[in-house]
Amino acid sequence: MSSITPENPNTQNAADGLGSRGIHTNEDWMKRWEEGTSDWVVTSVDPMLLKYEGKIFEGRTQQLRVFVPLCGKTPDMKWFADKGHEVVGVELYATAVEKFFSERGMQYSSADLPNLDGKLYQSEDGMIKIYSCDLYLLSKDLLGQFDIIWDSRSLVAINVADHTKYRDLLLSLLKPDGLYLLSTLDYDGSVFIGPPHPFSVEHVQELYGDLCNVSYLDKTETIQQRREKYKAKLAEMEAARQENGLSADTPLEIPKTSFYELVKSDYVNFLFFFLTWKL
Secondary structure, eight states, X not given: OGGGSOSOTTOBOTTTSOSBTTOOOHHHHHHHHHHTOOTTOOSSOOHHHHHTHHHHSXXXXXXXXXXXXXXXXXXXXXXXXXXTOEEEEEOSOHHHHHHHHHTTTOOEEEEEOTTSSSEEXXXXXXXXXXXXXXXXXXXXXXXXXXXXXXXXXXXXXXXXXXXXXXXXXXXXXXXEEEEEEXXXXXXXXXXOOOSSOOOOHHHHHHHHTTTEEEEEEEEEEOHHHHHHHHHHHHHHHHHHHHHTTOOTTSOOOOOOSHHHHGGGSSOEEEEEEEEEEOO
Protein backbone atom coordinates (compact mmCIF):
# COMPACT_ATOMS: atom_id res chain seq x y z
CA MET A 1 0.00 0.00 0.00
CA SER A 2 2.80 2.36 -0.99
CA SER A 3 0.38 5.09 -2.03
CA ILE A 4 -0.50 5.81 1.59
CA THR A 5 3.03 5.61 2.90
CA PRO A 6 4.80 8.97 3.39
CA GLU A 7 7.26 9.67 0.58
CA ASN A 8 10.12 10.63 2.90
CA PRO A 9 10.87 7.80 5.34
CA ASN A 10 12.81 10.17 7.59
CA THR A 11 10.01 12.71 8.00
CA GLN A 12 8.86 13.19 11.59
CA ASN A 13 5.12 13.12 12.26
CA ALA A 14 3.91 16.57 11.31
CA ALA A 15 1.01 16.36 13.76
CA ASP A 16 2.69 15.80 17.08
CA GLY A 17 6.36 14.93 16.72
CA LEU A 18 5.79 11.30 17.70
CA GLY A 19 7.72 8.66 15.80
CA SER A 20 8.54 8.76 12.10
CA ARG A 21 6.57 7.94 8.94
CA GLY A 22 3.40 8.44 10.93
CA ILE A 23 4.31 5.61 13.29
CA HIS A 24 2.79 5.50 16.78
CA THR A 25 3.81 3.17 19.58
CA ASN A 26 1.53 2.15 22.44
CA GLU A 27 3.33 4.72 24.57
CA ASP A 28 2.55 7.44 22.02
CA TRP A 29 -1.17 6.62 22.13
CA MET A 30 -1.16 6.60 25.93
CA LYS A 31 0.51 10.02 25.89
CA ARG A 32 -2.14 11.42 23.55
CA TRP A 33 -4.91 10.19 25.82
CA GLU A 34 -3.24 11.66 28.89
CA GLU A 35 -2.53 15.03 27.22
CA GLY A 36 -6.07 15.34 25.91
CA THR A 37 -5.08 15.30 22.23
CA SER A 38 -7.39 12.36 21.54
CA ASP A 39 -9.14 13.92 18.53
CA TRP A 40 -10.95 10.66 17.79
CA VAL A 41 -13.23 10.67 20.87
CA VAL A 42 -16.94 10.85 19.98
CA THR A 43 -19.92 11.43 22.25
CA SER A 44 -22.81 10.16 20.13
CA VAL A 45 -23.64 6.96 18.29
CA ASP A 46 -22.13 6.80 14.80
CA PRO A 47 -24.71 8.08 12.28
CA MET A 48 -23.94 5.20 9.90
CA LEU A 49 -25.03 2.65 12.50
CA LEU A 50 -28.33 4.48 12.81
CA LYS A 51 -28.77 4.92 9.06
CA TYR A 52 -27.99 1.29 8.19
CA GLU A 53 -29.41 -0.39 11.29
CA GLY A 54 -31.94 -2.32 9.22
CA LYS A 55 -29.28 -3.75 6.90
CA ILE A 56 -26.90 -4.52 9.75
CA PHE A 57 -29.40 -6.67 11.62
CA GLU A 58 -31.35 -7.91 8.60
CA GLY A 59 -32.30 -11.57 9.10
CA ARG A 60 -30.47 -11.68 12.44
CA THR A 61 -33.01 -12.13 15.22
CA GLN A 62 -30.81 -13.97 17.72
CA GLN A 63 -28.36 -12.44 20.17
CA LEU A 64 -25.20 -11.51 18.28
CA ARG A 65 -21.59 -11.17 19.36
CA VAL A 66 -20.04 -7.82 18.40
CA PHE A 67 -16.32 -6.95 18.46
CA VAL A 68 -15.16 -3.32 18.63
CA PRO A 69 -11.36 -2.86 18.19
CA LEU A 70 -9.64 0.21 19.67
CA CYS A 71 -12.98 1.10 21.22
CA GLY A 72 -11.96 3.97 23.51
CA LYS A 73 -15.15 5.00 25.29
CA THR A 74 -17.42 4.99 22.24
CA PRO A 75 -21.17 5.02 22.95
CA ASP A 76 -21.59 2.59 20.04
CA MET A 77 -20.87 -0.28 22.44
CA LYS A 78 -23.85 0.52 24.63
CA TRP A 79 -26.00 0.98 21.52
CA PHE A 80 -25.33 -2.61 20.50
CA ALA A 81 -25.73 -3.90 24.06
CA ASP A 82 -29.05 -2.09 24.51
CA LYS A 83 -30.31 -4.06 21.52
CA GLY A 84 -29.55 -7.27 23.38
CA HIS A 85 -26.20 -8.11 21.83
CA GLU A 86 -22.98 -9.17 23.56
CA VAL A 87 -20.21 -6.62 23.00
CA VAL A 88 -16.47 -7.18 23.36
CA GLY A 89 -14.10 -4.24 22.98
CA VAL A 90 -10.38 -3.72 23.29
CA GLU A 91 -8.73 -0.48 24.39
CA LEU A 92 -5.15 0.08 25.48
CA TYR A 93 -5.86 3.05 27.77
CA ALA A 94 -7.53 1.74 30.94
CA THR A 95 -8.78 5.16 32.04
CA ALA A 96 -10.87 5.43 28.86
CA VAL A 97 -12.45 2.06 29.66
CA GLU A 98 -13.27 3.13 33.20
CA LYS A 99 -14.75 6.40 31.92
CA PHE A 100 -16.92 4.47 29.45
CA PHE A 101 -18.67 2.80 32.36
CA SER A 102 -18.60 5.64 34.90
CA GLU A 103 -19.90 8.32 32.49
CA ARG A 104 -22.97 6.15 31.90
CA GLY A 105 -23.50 5.26 35.53
CA MET A 106 -22.85 1.60 34.78
CA GLN A 107 -21.62 -0.78 37.46
CA TYR A 108 -18.61 -2.81 36.36
CA SER A 109 -15.92 -5.13 37.62
CA SER A 110 -12.30 -5.59 36.57
CA ALA A 111 -9.73 -8.34 36.91
CA ASP A 112 -6.18 -8.94 35.76
CA LEU A 113 -5.89 -11.07 32.64
CA PRO A 114 -4.21 -14.40 33.36
CA ASN A 115 -0.95 -14.75 31.43
CA LEU A 116 -1.48 -11.40 29.67
CA ASP A 117 -0.44 -7.84 30.46
CA GLY A 118 -3.81 -6.18 30.91
CA LYS A 119 -7.22 -6.23 32.53
CA LEU A 120 -10.71 -7.38 31.63
CA TYR A 121 -13.55 -5.00 32.48
CA GLN A 122 -17.17 -6.06 32.27
CA SER A 123 -20.56 -4.56 32.96
CA GLU A 124 -22.63 -5.91 35.83
CA ASP A 125 -24.99 -7.68 33.42
CA GLY A 126 -22.09 -9.15 31.44
CA MET A 127 -23.30 -7.67 28.15
CA ILE A 128 -20.20 -5.51 27.65
CA LYS A 129 -16.65 -6.75 28.15
CA ILE A 130 -13.62 -4.61 27.39
CA TYR A 131 -10.06 -5.89 27.32
CA SER A 132 -7.58 -3.21 28.33
CA CYS A 133 -4.41 -4.42 26.66
CA ASP A 134 -2.44 -4.45 23.42
CA LEU A 135 -4.75 -5.49 20.59
CA TYR A 136 -2.24 -8.04 19.31
CA LEU A 137 -2.32 -9.98 22.58
CA LEU A 138 -5.83 -11.11 21.64
CA SER A 139 -6.69 -14.11 19.50
CA LYS A 140 -9.53 -16.31 18.31
CA ASP A 141 -8.59 -18.85 20.98
CA LEU A 142 -9.15 -16.24 23.68
CA LEU A 143 -12.14 -14.36 22.29
CA GLY A 144 -13.91 -16.81 20.01
CA GLN A 145 -15.53 -15.45 16.85
CA PHE A 146 -18.06 -12.73 16.21
CA ASP A 147 -21.18 -12.12 14.15
CA ILE A 148 -20.30 -8.44 13.71
CA ILE A 149 -17.03 -6.53 13.80
CA TRP A 150 -17.45 -2.77 14.11
CA ASP A 151 -14.21 -1.15 12.96
CA SER A 152 -14.98 2.50 13.58
CA ARG A 153 -11.84 4.14 12.17
CA SER A 154 -9.66 1.72 14.09
CA LEU A 155 -7.92 0.69 10.86
CA VAL A 156 -6.82 4.27 10.13
CA ALA A 157 -4.98 4.40 13.47
CA ILE A 158 -2.87 1.35 12.66
CA ASN A 159 0.73 1.86 11.53
CA VAL A 160 1.01 1.36 7.78
CA ALA A 161 3.47 -1.53 8.15
CA ASP A 162 0.96 -3.37 10.35
CA HIS A 163 -2.11 -3.16 8.11
CA THR A 164 -1.90 -6.77 6.92
CA LYS A 165 -1.22 -8.05 10.43
CA TYR A 166 -4.23 -6.10 11.70
CA ARG A 167 -6.48 -7.34 8.88
CA ASP A 168 -5.51 -10.96 9.49
CA LEU A 169 -6.21 -10.73 13.21
CA LEU A 170 -9.63 -9.16 12.76
CA LEU A 171 -10.68 -11.53 10.00
CA SER A 172 -9.67 -14.48 12.20
CA LEU A 173 -12.34 -13.23 14.63
CA LEU A 174 -15.11 -13.03 12.01
CA LYS A 175 -17.55 -15.93 11.72
CA PRO A 176 -18.01 -17.49 8.26
CA ASP A 177 -21.39 -15.73 7.95
CA GLY A 178 -20.23 -12.64 9.84
CA LEU A 179 -20.45 -8.97 8.85
CA TYR A 180 -17.45 -6.63 9.09
CA LEU A 181 -18.57 -3.00 9.34
CA LEU A 182 -15.75 -0.63 8.42
CA SER A 183 -15.54 3.14 8.69
CA THR A 184 -12.41 4.86 7.35
CA LEU A 185 -11.15 8.40 6.95
CA ASP A 186 -10.08 9.60 3.51
CA TYR A 187 -8.16 12.80 2.83
CA ASP A 188 -5.21 14.14 0.82
CA GLY A 189 -2.32 12.19 2.34
CA SER A 190 0.24 14.76 1.18
CA VAL A 191 -0.88 17.32 3.79
CA PHE A 192 -0.56 15.06 6.83
CA ILE A 193 1.19 11.73 7.35
CA GLY A 194 -0.99 10.47 10.17
CA PRO A 195 -2.21 8.76 12.10
CA PRO A 196 -5.03 8.75 11.26
CA HIS A 197 -3.95 7.43 7.87
CA PRO A 198 -6.07 8.08 4.76
CA PHE A 199 -8.00 5.06 3.50
CA SER A 200 -9.85 5.43 0.20
CA VAL A 201 -12.22 2.95 -1.42
CA GLU A 202 -9.31 1.70 -3.53
CA HIS A 203 -7.11 1.16 -0.48
CA VAL A 204 -9.82 -0.81 1.31
CA GLN A 205 -10.30 -2.97 -1.79
CA GLU A 206 -6.54 -3.48 -2.03
CA LEU A 207 -6.24 -4.61 1.59
CA TYR A 208 -9.39 -6.72 1.91
CA GLY A 209 -10.51 -7.50 -1.63
CA ASP A 210 -8.73 -10.84 -2.05
CA LEU A 211 -10.50 -12.27 0.99
CA CYS A 212 -13.73 -10.31 1.29
CA ASN A 213 -16.60 -8.94 -0.70
CA VAL A 214 -16.19 -5.19 -0.22
CA SER A 215 -19.37 -3.11 -0.48
CA TYR A 216 -18.84 0.65 -0.33
CA LEU A 217 -22.11 2.05 1.03
CA ASP A 218 -21.75 5.68 2.01
CA LYS A 219 -19.67 8.82 2.44
CA THR A 220 -19.90 11.72 4.87
CA GLU A 221 -18.14 14.92 3.80
CA THR A 222 -16.67 16.71 6.82
CA ILE A 223 -14.27 19.33 5.45
CA GLN A 224 -16.67 22.29 5.69
CA GLN A 225 -17.65 21.39 9.24
CA ARG A 226 -13.98 21.01 10.18
CA ARG A 227 -13.06 24.39 8.68
CA GLU A 228 -15.88 26.15 10.53
CA LYS A 229 -14.77 24.54 13.78
CA TYR A 230 -11.17 25.48 12.98
CA LYS A 231 -12.13 29.15 12.48
CA ALA A 232 -13.99 29.12 15.79
CA LYS A 233 -10.93 27.70 17.54
CA LEU A 234 -8.69 30.37 16.01
CA ALA A 235 -11.11 33.09 17.13
CA GLU A 236 -11.09 31.61 20.62
CA MET A 237 -7.28 31.65 20.71
CA GLU A 238 -7.20 35.23 19.38
CA ALA A 239 -9.60 36.34 22.12
CA ALA A 240 -7.41 34.66 24.74
CA ARG A 241 -4.33 36.41 23.32
CA GLN A 242 -6.02 39.81 23.62
CA GLU A 243 -7.32 39.02 27.09
CA ASN A 244 -3.78 38.21 28.19
CA GLY A 245 -2.55 41.53 26.80
CA LEU A 246 -0.28 39.93 24.21
CA SER A 247 0.82 41.77 21.08
CA ALA A 248 -0.88 40.97 17.78
CA ASP A 249 2.60 40.02 16.59
CA THR A 250 2.66 37.16 19.09
CA PRO A 251 2.02 34.01 17.04
CA LEU A 252 -0.92 31.83 17.98
CA GLU A 253 0.18 28.51 19.42
CA ILE A 254 -1.85 26.19 17.22
CA PRO A 255 -1.77 22.58 18.48
CA LYS A 256 -0.20 20.13 16.04
CA THR A 257 -3.01 17.58 16.10
CA SER A 258 -4.89 15.93 13.27
CA PHE A 259 -7.88 18.23 13.83
CA TYR A 260 -5.82 21.27 12.85
CA GLU A 261 -3.70 19.55 10.20
CA LEU A 262 -6.54 17.98 8.20
CA VAL A 263 -8.15 21.32 7.34
CA LYS A 264 -5.27 21.74 4.87
CA SER A 265 -6.77 18.95 2.75
CA ASP A 266 -9.28 19.78 0.01
CA TYR A 267 -11.48 16.94 1.25
CA VAL A 268 -11.95 14.94 4.44
CA ASN A 269 -14.51 12.17 4.21
CA PHE A 270 -15.75 9.33 6.37
CA LEU A 271 -16.32 6.22 4.23
CA PHE A 272 -18.55 3.31 5.27
CA PHE A 273 -18.30 -0.30 4.09
CA PHE A 274 -19.83 -3.74 4.56
CA LEU A 275 -17.36 -6.63 4.25
CA THR A 276 -18.29 -10.31 4.10
CA TRP A 277 -16.26 -13.43 3.43
CA LYS A 278 -15.88 -14.53 -0.18
CA LEU A 279 -17.35 -18.00 -0.61
